[in-house]
Amino acid sequence: MTKANSAIEVSGLHKSFGKTHALDGLDLVVETGEVHGFLGPNGAGKSTTVRVLLGLLRADSGAAQVLGRDPWTDAVELHRHLAYVPGDVELWPTLTGGEAIDLLARLHDGGRAQRVRQGGGGRRAGGINKQRRAELIERFDLDPTKKGRAYSKGNRQKVAIVAALASDAELLLLDEPTAGLDPLMEVVFQDVIVEAKAAGKTVLLSSHILAQVEKLADRVSIIRLGRIVQSGTLSEMRHLTRTTIEAETERPAAGLDALPGIHDLQTLDADAGRVRFAVDGGHVDRAVRKLTEFGIRSLISHPPTLEELMLRHYGDELAANGHSGNGNGAV
């Protein structure tokens, strides 16, 4: 197929449900071959975005291209090249997990490939790589003989994850895929995504598990109120944001507050000369040189965690809701 430079290109996307503006001018670019973290709390518009990218919802305005296709008009053809894991998988009560996996895999090819049976050299049967399917079922510790209604939430997620990863899709749209998975399975999931990336697949990983995104994502987009508020690699984003520094000096450090880019200066222990402050990415050097003037005994610097990056965009909301920051937050 023809391939655009970026796997996903979205600009100025708007989508309303009645009076609610779910998407309010969303721009998003996901490069081919990257794992792209899509961050935001519940209700920010993550799932709506993914569903527009799948052609399940029709955007009110704006442009979206997925693998060089229009997701609304070209949905079916597009779906042959991608796989989707929803955050809340519902299965058919009377079908077993194994049947659901096969069904999704066969329909992935529009039911066409189902006559391609095992043997004759082909390992694929019905759009699914049987070996891969068996391996994934094993790794995720899934019982494929249970009926859909007998599965717990986490096991339903596993069914969808196995179906998506056993396919030969080049793009994976994962909408909070590990909700309900236990920590052991979370590790398996992360391994599998790393492998998928190594195999050249593109992944859009919508999540609010920051540790997961921090570990897997090459680039991150943060969505708020239906709009991307920040997008870039983690190191880019860190550079743009504040580093927290905690220092102990021989003499009490004075004059820090006069420096540019210093925020939230706190004196933790005046006698011991312990201070803590946040400093903007571009001013770390000046601040540290200032500290050396007072004789540094110890110096701890935290790069901003993803949580702090998020809080930077959502902190006002928390404050408005009566939550205080966690003290060393970069907000």
Added chain:
Amino acid sequence: MTTATVKKAPARTAPVTGGNGLAGTRTLIRFNLRRDRVRLPVWTLALFLGTIATANNYKELYADPEDRAGVAKTMDGPAGLAMSGPSRYLTDYNFGSMLGHQMLGFMAVLVGLMSVLVITRHTRAEEETNRAELVRSTVVGRHSHLAAALSVAVIANLVLALLLAVGLAGAGIDGIDGTGSLLYGLGHAAVGIVFATVAAITVQMTAHTRGASGMALAVIGVAYVLRAAGDTGSNGALSWLSPIGWVQRTYVYVDNRWWPLLLCLALAVACAAAGFVLSTRRDVGAGLRAGKLGSPVASDALGTPLGFALRLHRGTLIAFAAGLFLMGAMYGSILGDADDMLKDIDQIQEALDRIGGASIAESFASMVMVVITVVAAVYVVMAALRPRSEETAGRAEPLLATGLSRARWVGGHLAVAMGGGTVVLLAAGLGFGISGAASTGDAGLFPKLVGAALAYAPALWVTVGVAVVLFGWFPQASAFAWIVPVYAFLVGYLGQILQFPDWMNNLSPFGHVPQLPAADMSWTPMLLLTLVAAGLVRLGVAGFRRRDLETK
């Protein structure tokens, strides 16, 4: 009510109750009534007002005694009796006995439906959604859910009985007196409570609300068919197997017999006790039948939209086909009597001659077809609305994110709905044809009856079309597709009794089908219905393709 009779079950496990198995029942009853504060008043008022309106309607339609005598004569045949009640009522056909004869059996089905839904909603549906688990973790006895649900059903039925007794007695209609009205009301309550306790058993059997409701509704259906066969046939023994038959044999407003209500009470006590005993033999959330494991891989057929849809619809389709085959066979078995019973009645013979050379058996068969097609239409609407329930349950989303187009996905379901509807009709026709041909000794009747059933297929397809248009363009209003079978039932069934004008009949797709085998075949309406169905389906699918998928 019946809860007091419950003994501790000889359960496998030792009873865990530290004492009161009914703790918290009163709170649960209040809670259930609160949840049903709209539902139950609507049910009871609709049933009550429908009865009052019918009684008033009689007063206008059949003002003269001659009119009533005329109705009594038309009713006194297999077709009339199958649709109403035992012929004892016809001896003195005043407004009261008309009500008891024509409405009681029909209302019993509706009251039963209300009662069954109350029970499944407050017991099995609670367990299936895991809400019962949460409630049971508090100070609530193991029998409290069932006891509370039964209490609510009893309350609803008694309220309805009271409304009917007071409302009818006060309506000032000749022949409808106070004592009769009280019996009439309590007859409704008795049969409603019986079916509520039947549901108390079925909810123990399966872990699924739909299955439990379906089983209980099947019992209502069998009870109705038994009484229909018993009232029509030469001996009434079959009617005595049916609770609906029992309340009809109170001969309300004619003899005012009270003792058949005791039969209902005894059966209700027995069923409720069985329900409580069975409930102790299972775990919360589980059914008596354990869940089975299935195949770890999908069969080849499952990979196509049609094969997949067929798999989802399989159970319902088989159940309806089997049910309608039996229903057809039952009506067929009394077809032989129809000729004998009516041969000597001149008026009916004359009336039938006017229809056009049809035999009595054939005209009766045409009436039966109406009932059969309404049941088939219920199946068809259920099947055609399946895509909607798949969509709202969030199960359409992962499928439509694959290489499956919306049209093919919905097309699979529609093919099953239309094809399945035809299969269901065929099953009914076969049952009716085989046993009808056997009971009349006329083998030539078999192909006629099968053909008569199949003639309704295009009208079923139109019903599917209506459901698809709603699904495609007004998904929130999909449930309005139920209007089609309900309306067809009203005009096809009550219309015969209440003499609706022609245009009302023509509004229903079923009104355009030639009434085989009594009438002649005419292909034009069949062709037109097929074209209308095709147009509606295209329109509906087009609507679905351009709207947002509803997601959770």
